[in-house]
Amino acid sequence: MTPSHALEQYKGDLLSSTREWTNLHDDELKRRAVRAAGDKDSAELVSLTTAYLAHGGSSGVLTSPRTVEAYQLGTRQFVEYAEQNAVSLLKPGRHMAQGYVNWMLAQGRKPAGVQLKVAAAGCLYRALRWAGATEADPFRDVRVPKDRTPGIIKRPPYTESEIADVLEGADVHIRFLLFVTAHGGLRISEALALEWDDIDEDARRIHVRSGKGRKARMVAMSQSLSEAARAYRVTHGPGGPEFGAGRRATPPQRVFRYGTAPTARYHLERAFKAAGVEFRGFHPGRKYAGTRLLQQIKDFGRVAAHLGHESVDTTRKGYARLAADDLKDDLAGW
Structure with missing residues (x-):
């Protein structure tokens, strides 16, 4: 272009x-x-x-x-x-x-x-x-073939080992962002819109004030995410060393320094490359959260709520899947 x-x-x-x-x-x-x-x-x-x-x-x-x-x-x-x-x-x-x-x-x-x-x-x-320029409506009856392959198959989640490899060498900023997307399941736009008052480490919850469709939700934090949030707040939050004498006088309202998704992508991609892991975007992190949570609680409805999906079908088709042999323990006594 x-x-x-x-x-x-x-x-x-x-x-x-x-x-x-x-x-x-x-x-x-x-x-x-x-x-x-x-x-x-x-x-x-x-x-x-x-x-x-x-x-x-x-x-x-x-x-x-x-x-x-x-x-x-x-x-x-x-x-x-x-x-x-x-x-x-x-x-x-x-x-x-x-x-x-x-x-x-x-x-x-x-x-x-x-x-x-x-x-x-x-x-x-x-x-x-x-505008009154034409009466033409050429795309009204257009046909686009359906892709029958589920989204989670086409674009799979990050694996446990991939997440662990990136976290091992990541700084506190990258660690927190990765936990927010891969454990909290937040979209990158939701993560970058977070303000300090939205994060409650003691109650282990994040307030997403404007999710997709302008819908708010409360997101439970894993223990790892809560610990990453505390560490990040110590160094980058209000009262942290960045805002002491001779430093910046007023801490920003937004939690993350990255103002846009492309900026966040640039820094996260560097962290993935340093760890020898292919960066496939932010959504595989959300899919990791959905798949891991589904395997644990086996409830698509609760997983959909965690990810902020209005429809369970969205979760089922693109964000979470059970292992092919998930029923083997249940069927063992038949």
């Missing part, structure tokens, strides 16, 4: 992005959208899609930054495809949408990833219809 097509960093000001378009008179809104689609102006179409997402999307201006970024990237990629394949955005052919899907699949993209790109392209067309 060239610099000109680099994803714009999400600034969090969705309201301003929306007003840039909603403040326009209907005729001007339509004219501007028609021109952007006719010119295949990627920046303008991303702006329009973002505005629509914040104005007409299910979460409105509370749409998560990751969702906004994913739709922005998906819109850019679709516009690039349209430009390279002489696709008319305002009057697309009836085979265009399925052709886009088939092209992505032929490029080796997984069905789940293709579905995300289709969602972004579909949002672009909802935005164009919202």
Whole structure:
């Protein structure tokens, strides 16, 4: 991807992005959208899609930054495809949408990833219809093959030995983050949003104030996670040595120094590399938490609650599994 097509960093000001378009008179809104689609102006179409997402999307201006970024990237990629394949955005052919899907699949993209790109392209067309630029709805009946392989098989959890190897050489910062994701089961966005008042080592619980879908939950801490939290608070928390005389005067509200997920990924990836373990992202840590907890309590509902899943099916398909011979002890006396 060239610099000109680099994803714009999400600034969090969705309201301003929306007003840039909603403040326009209907005729001007339509004219501007028609021109952007006719010119295949990627920046303008991303702006329009973002505005629509914040104005007409299910979460409105509370749409998560990751969702906004994913739709922005998906819109850019679709516009690039349209430009390279002489696709008319305002009057697309009836085979265009399925052709886009088939092209992505032929490029080796997984069905789940293709579905995300289709969602972004579909949002672009909802935005164009919202602006009055077109009545076209090419992605309405598009078909994306289902991937029958469970997510936990495609992207398995870290193993016990992998986690142990990384922890052995990790500093207190990395140790705490790894325990938060691999024992607490927090998403990286949830972990980076933690504030010091959210962590209670004595009660061994973490208050996740804004999980996925803006849902709060209380997360139980393992003994190891609690000990890592205490050690981290001593060195990095309020009253710690970093904030003594001649040092920083005011401790930050946020627990982790990493301001963004890419920054956290950079540091965690270095720790994994030093331990000789392949870093496969943050989710295998959550999957480790789900799988280990399920093997211990054998209750998908409680595991789903620990991970913050609304549906047990999400946990069952992608985050936790029992060993193939899990029933052998139960069947021993038959």
